[in-house]
Amino acid sequence: MITNIPAPSHAVEKLAYHGGEVETLLGISAVTRWRLEKKGLLRAVPGIKHKLYSRRMIEEFLEGRTGGAKIETAALRGGAR
Numbered sequence: 712m713i714t715n716i717p718a719p720s721h722a723v724e725k726l727a728y729h730g731g732e733v734e735t736l737l738g739i740s741a742v743t744r745w746r747l748e749k750k751g752l753l754r755a756v757p758g759i760k761h762k763l764y765s766r767r768m769i770e771e772f773l774e775g776r777t778g779g780a781k782i783e784t785a786a787l788r789g790g791a792r
Contacts, residue, residue: 727756727763736769747772 728736733753734744747753753772755762 725766727765728769730762730764733764733769737773 730744734741754768755764
């Protein structure tokens with residue numbers, strides 16, 4: 712038996728984002744996202760078939776705390792190698 716489940720009275724915060732959403736949020740290309748992952752600056756949630764990126768990981772990346780590495784502007788533009 713299916714019952715009507717009331718909608719939450721408050722907005723639900725999104726905890727994880729797909730790759731395309733991360734690219735849009737950060738204003739980067741898929742190639743840049745891949746490069747940031749390769750450098751260890753942006754990590755996907757482990758153990759999931761499709762890559763998901765936690766909101767906390769994205770915030771840490773933006774604050775420059777990921778992996779103890781400093782994020783340079785060139786890396787965001789995809790120019791750093």
